[in-house]
Amino acid sequence: MTTERFDPASADMRWQAAWDAAGAFVADSNSAKPKSFVLEMFPYPSGRIHIGHVRNYTMGDVLARYKRMTGHEVLHPMGWDAFGMPAENAAMEKGVHPGGWTRDNIEAMKKQLKRLGFALDWSRELATCEPEYYGHEQALFLALYEAGLVTRKESEVNWDPVDMTVLANEQVIDGRGWRSGAPVERRKLAQWFLKITDFADELLEGLGTLDTWPDKVRLMQENWIGKSQGLEFSFDLSNGERLPVYTTRPDTIFGASFVAIAPDHPLAQSVAAQNCDAASFIALCKRGGTTTAEMDTAEKLGFDTGIGARHPFTGAHLPVFIANFVLMDYGTGAIMAVPGHDQRDFEFAIKYGLAIPRVVAASAAEADKPFAGEAESGDGVVVNSDFLDGMAVEDAKREVISRLEAEGRGTGKTVWRLRDWGVSRQRYWGTPIPFIHCDGCGMVPVPRDQLPVVLPEDVDFQTPGNPLDRHPTWKHASCPSCGGGAVRETDTLDTFVDSSWYFLRFASQPADRPFDPAEVAKWLPVEQYIGGIEHAILHLLYARFWTRALARIGMIEVKEPFASLFTQGMVTHETYSREDGGRTVYYAPDEISREAERALLTADGGAVEIGRVVKMSKSKKNTVDPDTIVARYGADAVRWFMLSDSPPERDLPWSEAGIEGCWRFVQRLWRLFGQYDAGTTGEDQALTRRRHRTVAAVAQDVEALAFNKAVARIYELTSAVEKAAPGAARSEAIRTLALLVAPMMPHLAEEAWKAMGQEGLVSQAAWPAVDTALLVEDEVTIALQHMGKLRDTITAPKGASKDDLEALALANEKLQRSIAGAQVKKVIVVPDRLVNVVA
RNA sequence: GCGGGUGUGGCGGAAUGGUAGACGCCGGGGACUUAAAAUCCCCUGAUCCUUGAUCGUGUGGGUUCGAGUCCCACCGCCCGCACCA
Structure with a gap:
């Protein structure tokens, strides 16, 4: 067997061609196997794959390859989110046509993806900018x-x-x-x-069925949809009109000290028609962008209309302001402002010298406690509020709603934050x-x-x-x-419309309609969807909505497109910079020679400052180009790096040292594969057990997408095999290693598989079987503690009784010395784990 | 501003409320070599009175026999905020 190094430059291309020739990753709709649809968020064709894509697609690829090895018919397609602004910017800056620019980019990026050896079904490739795609989108829109x-x-x-x-x-x-x-x-x-607001309730309810989605994403969507129970009622105005307002805090109604309306509220418009100061204030409010972040951080500004609103219970006269922080889109576009218990109202009241009454306190005794510079929006007991005094917040809400409803002046109402x-x-x-x-x-x-x-x-x-x-x-x-x-x-x-149904088009691509419902029924939902956390709300909510809308009009059956979701972290890199005349000049990693403690600019040998580890971006020049890295280390080392160390949901810091380590491991495995010998005999029970344990653990980790843990298990098995004596158990462990790394380092695995004389492609081989009987340990390590502090460890038979463990512990010399004559008050025994002596 | 995350050695991280630091990287020492590369072996949280002990998981409190893990408050960083994708 060869002792040469593994050479990705020749092996990668060879195996990619072999997979293509075998049609190894084409999904068969007629297969009898259980199906698995693995999908990563499709990329915008910006021109180059970036390392974040590589991470995203490597994760999906490992899962897709693993699913295939465990007997699934896998659909793992790729396409292009090809419409969007950058193409128009390129057209303006470089005078190229957006279409030509986009299609060139797609071609270049496709080449890059292929170079990484992803197990994709390219026969289903699509680009949203082609009439063959967007024409169907137009039909769906109609x-x-x-x-x-x-x-x-x-x-x-x-x-x-x-x-x-x-x-x-x-x-x-x-x-x-x-x-x-x-x-x-x-x-x-x-x-x-x-x-989409027609589906607000459904989309909210549906979150309950998505139990394999990250809790944080479900919570973000829930808050985004923002269902709130509140009260709509009307103020009688001094000009004879009535002004409906909406509030989610009817319990604080006695704390209202003014009323505020949105600048584009009809009342504001009619005031402006007669008052040019009001008109110019409204014009002032129109300045700036449309984002809510901007609105929320802007200084609170108001204009007193001179109109008064009569408080429904106290009859007090409340001034009506036009205020820049009131949104016409939410509720009625008018609010009762309670500065004591809403931060925006608080800031406004401070600025315009309005009263800030307290109507909720921690207890009745604190009814007159002053505010500590900010509103208190928390729970408590209602105070200074006539018939509500002493009530809990929730009870007071109900009481106010029922009183106003009884008087025919208001109604309890559900309002959604979600907008169309x-x-x-x-x-x-x-x-x-x-x-x-x-x-x-x-x-x-x-x-x-x-x-x-x-x-x-x-x-x-x-x-x-x-x-x-x-x-x-x-x-x-x-x-x-x-x-x-x-x-x-x-x-x-x-x-976002384009990306709201592309997963349906992947299931089938008929020319005369958007999709074949039978194929959609067969492949959907996506078993595992993988993408960035930045899409937690918009893309994922829109895709859920679009799917439900199509289901409602009877075009498909499936309601939730993504059965399981995984949000991966970003790839980051440290930055290199120098201050030059007050400006920060950044340098790219390939302009730098990195030493242990410092970084030098290769061009002049001078030192540069090593900055924080941040998301890779062009402006900070801290990017690495996948092509360069793949050319130097091969696809497998890069893929391995993408999976190692960092948990997939967290950020992954790119490092030269890290990729070097992966490269060394590729070669180390290759040497080990070279030691496979089908002919040897000889048992090694410990290694065999370890092999089974590792296979089980790696399978579990891959299914949980805990790739960093799977990688650690593989390192452990590799070390154990290297140390083991030659024999059948060792050879079998070596063969198993090839199967375990096949989803992660497929080129190396294929090369090894062939060198070991195995049949067929390892990509199409079966995942190794596990003998569960061999997973059980017969001895365990027991921690001995005194007051929770570790004093010694002992080994004991697995499943030893509490009494036996306690006796073993109390006989232990180190533990005895620690207790040193103190009165033993209690002994806590956790079977197979520890004994803790309280003394 | 609002919503959601996250914080553990020099670095990335591991750890069903039960032995903190698995595994990898960096670093140190050694072997092999004419030499280098490659490879292999050992060490590697801090401190101290070093056969052992104390401290240690962003900060400050709390619950518990026992807290990285649970609770409360705070700080830093990251993501999103509806026309970036």
Whole structure:
């Protein structure tokens, strides 16, 4: 057998070709095996795979390969989330067409993925930017429209008044447009919405069935949906009108010291019509972007309308303010403000010198306790509140609601934080929304037989704004209803729509419809979905909604697309920088020679500062290029590194030393594989036990996606095998190691498998069987403690009785010395674990 | 600001309320070699009065025979906040 080094440069390509030739990873819909759909979030084709992708896809790949080895028919596909802004930016900056740029990127990235040896079914590849995909999306959109799940309404966008264009939140930097630098304004536009709010209850309920999703994701979605029970009631206003408000804290109604309305509330608008100060205040509120983070951190500002609101119980006169922190989208767009028990109201009251009454306290005795510089939103007992005094918060809520309901002045009401999903984008590179505006007939859907509405190729990116809107011919169409002249909708769909059903298209790709329901029924739900935590809310909620919407209109049966979810951490790297004239200049890892304590710039030999370990980004230059690394170490060492050390849900710090270590382990395993000898005999019971234990542990770890632990087990077995005497048990352990690492280091495993003279591809071999009888230990280590402190350890037969363990412990010399004549009060014995003497 | 995470040796991390630091990296010492690379072996939390003991899991409290793990308060960092994907 060869003693040469494992050479990934030749082996990787050879085995990738062998898998292709065997069609090893093509999913067979007609298979009788149990199915397993393993999916990683598909990438945006930015041009290069980054190391975060490598980590994501390596995890999915290990699981997919493992599932295949354990007898599953695996669907493990790959596609491209190919619409989006970067393609338009490239078009503006480099004068290339978004389509050409995107397709080139896809080709380059596909090559990179192949180079890593992922067990993907490339026959099902899709790209969302092709009419073969987005045409079906248009059909689905129309189906939702027919079901009444699509609406149009006004909503605010970030408007750049200089470039005369809509900006994405990301394009608003410190309240200014990223190109023009002009202060951004909020502007209302008629837009398309999907009625996700119709599914709020269902989406919330459904979380309960997703018990293998991370709790944190379910909690985030629950809070995002934000179901709250509250009270809607109306204030009588001094101008004779009534103002409905919504509150989730009716128990604090006696603490209301003012009323606040959103700047775009109808009442605010009517005040502004007669008062130019009010109008200019509202205009001031329109400044800045649309994000809630921005709204929440902005200074609280208000305008006193001069109108008074009559408190429903006390009759007190409360001033009505227009306030920038009140949202028109939530509740009624008007609130009763209780500064003592809401932080936003508190800040506002301080600024405008309004009363801050206390109506909730820890106890009745603290009814007049002053506030410590902030609102108290916690639980307690109601005080200073007439008939509510002494009640618990929850009881007081019910009491206020029932009183106002009895008087016919208000109603208990459930309100959701979740808003309808605005899917309109005023951009070119997206799925055209299949509608036509006709002056006579209104908004008319494009007939199915005219789909897809294809994006025009001849577009101009030299002017800001939507190229579809100023295209000379594309938007002119005849009305499908009356045949008269009409214009196409020039908004395109949010790219989150594209990613809300791609997993259905992976199940089957008929040309004449979005998917084959029978194939969807066969493959869905996805057994394991893997992606970044940054998608915890939006993408995952939208995909859940879209799936449920299609189920409601009878197109599919499945309601939850992802049976199990895993959110992996980022890949990070330390940064290298120098201060240069007050500016920080960053250097890339390959410009640096790294020593134990310091880092030097290769170009001039001078020292650079080693900065914090942060997410890899172009701006900090702390990226590593997968191609370079794979070329140097081979795919397997890189894959192994991606799985080692860090728990997959946490960040993984990239390091040269780490990848070097993985490279050494690849070679170490290769040497060990070379020692396989099918002909030897001789037993080694301890090694055999260890082998079975490792197989069981690795299987358990891989199924739990605890790859770092699986890796540690493999290291342990490797060391044990190296130390073991030659014999049949050792050879069998070596053969087993090849199977254990096959999902992780498939090229090395194939090469070894062949060298050992085994049949077929290791990728298609069966996972080694475990003899559970060999998993049980007959001896265990018992910790001996005195007052919880370790004094000695002893070995005892597994399952020894409590009395036996206690006797063994009390006879132990070290423990006796520690107790040293003190009175033994109690002895705690945990069988197979420890004995703790309390003395 | 709001919501959700996270914090353990020089580093990444392991540990059903029960022996803290498995496994890997770095570092130190040794073997092999003309030499280097590669490889192999040993050591490697801190402190001290070093056959042993004390301290030690972001900080401060608490519950428990026993806390990295449970509870309360705080601090740092990370993710999301609806037009980045």
